[in-house]
Amino acid sequence: MAGTGRPASGSSFAAAATAAAVLAAASGCGWGDGGSGGSGELRVLAGSELADMEPLLERAAEETGVTVTMEYTGTLDGVEQVVGGGTEGRYDAVWFSSNRYLNLYPEAREALRQETPVMASPVVLGVSEHKARGLGWEVSKGGAVTGVSWSGIADAVNAGDLDYAMTGPAASNSGFSALVGVAAALADTGAALEPSDIDGVTDELQGFFAGQTFTAGSSGWLAEEYADRVREPEGRPAPDAMINYESVLMSLEDEGIPGGLLPVHPTDGAVTADYPLSLLESASDGAAADYDAVVEHLLSPEVQREIAADTHRRPMERDALPEDARGAFPELPELPFPATAESADALIAAYYDRIRKPARTVYVLDVSSSMAGDRIEGLRSAMHTLTGGDADSIPGRFQRFYGRERVTVLPFSSSVHAPESFEVPEEEPDGVLTSIRDHVDALRPEGGTAGYDALDEAYALLEDEDGEDTDGAFTSIVLMTDGRINEGMSFDDLAEAHADLPDELRSVPVFPVVFGESDPEEMEDLAALTGGRAFNAQGDGGASLDEAFREIRGYQ
The missing domain is CATH 3.40.190.10 (Periplasmic binding protein-like II)
Incomplete structure (x- = not known):
């Protein structure tokens, strides 16, 4: 059974650590002798922020004989995989910064056999x-x-x-x-x-x-x-x-x-991540033995001290901190977490649709002749997701266009096509979302690839809009091209024009999607120039176009 408590105090953390050690000892697998009794590999679906643990996990492999193989994902995407059974057979454990949201879903709680907090922040x-x-x-x-x-x-x-x-x-x-x-x-x-x-x-x-x-x-x-x-x-x-x-x-x-x-350190408290390494119910007995060995290793006093020193996260035992460092980590009251998925989801929806500043996004979309066939269908599918086409999945509920968001579609091929802007209402947005979907569905591939001309036009559109109820909006540009930009402005031309933009426009990030035959290095340079980030939807190892567009939503 998965535990449900999320303690913040040092004494509760110590109890969790002790319980984990007892469980590992009861399994009969000691890490100190280099044998775990399992296959020697623990496959873990993890939150991306845990990448900094890999050096410590490499040493754990040397001392326990268990190699921890991490595959990274976002929190809601990870929860969706657990709830939908997508982790079964692919992973032995999950390791997110917190299981609080995950444990709001009965299917997810049932999918976990054991969870052990490893550190806290x-x-x-x-x-x-x-x-x-x-x-x-x-x-x-x-x-x-x-x-x-x-x-x-x-x-x-x-x-x-x-x-x-x-x-x-x-x-x-x-x-x-x-x-x-x-x-x-x-x-x-x-x-x-x-x-x-x-x-x-x-x-x-x-x-x-x-x-x-x-x-x-x-x-x-x-x-x-x-x-x-x-x-x-x-x-x-x-x-x-x-x-x-x-x-x-x-x-x-x-x-x-x-x-x-x-x-x-707020006097009224905070919500604390306790990084529970969680064994899946579907894991084999061998994987369970490997899990116990890794947990015992991570909770050992020496490794807890290293976690605190290397990652600045709080160890589960306060004694693992040097005495002169304890003042930097006062115990904080734990603020109450929503008790139901309905409450948590309502809070997230309210944040995007009503509470935070609205978003303003220009989608600069390649409709050159090379986009014909599966590629234009992939683009349409991605935009269908953003217009509410994936509302049945947990992440899909919040990756749609938000209330009060201004969405501009700016297609390009050999030249820049006419832009079309849409205002998503706070209430009853379905009509506008359908209009965006229909507009993208009507795009037809033809011609060459004048991507930088289109980006230059995107900045001009944003400049024209400034002052039209856009003050402080989260503004961004998404560039999707499936080929090398071979007509119109060059990258150097765009960089020169970008340097002459007013400060508020130079701070607008471009999020390029590396797709098809587009130049990954040039797209990375474009992201660096504008303060954006490039997203890979290109071949093996890359996300699908749909996944890339969904991931970008976290940055808008």
């Missing part, structure tokens, strides 16, 4: 020491901000004194945990949020999230983009703060950001 706000002192906040000797509540943070945002970056709650657990924590703290009911509570706190949440200036689909990419903006602020200024895992905030100093960001 609360989701909090991080600010520079200079900003904290400017706001009058107290900085502790341990290098954290204390004595401030989420309401106090909201007051600073509402006064115009604080803005921040945060991941999208439909794509990343850190964003979802932040949304849950802020909503629970501002609602101040002392109990898990119900759908009826959301309306009562909507105005306060709108005020709080008015301070969010950019978003991302992963906590790691958010931190990288923040660091890039600090180092090179021209055109893309860094916000004052970032909401992320405490461990990510503390690691920024390691990435060359002087002083890093100080975690703000």
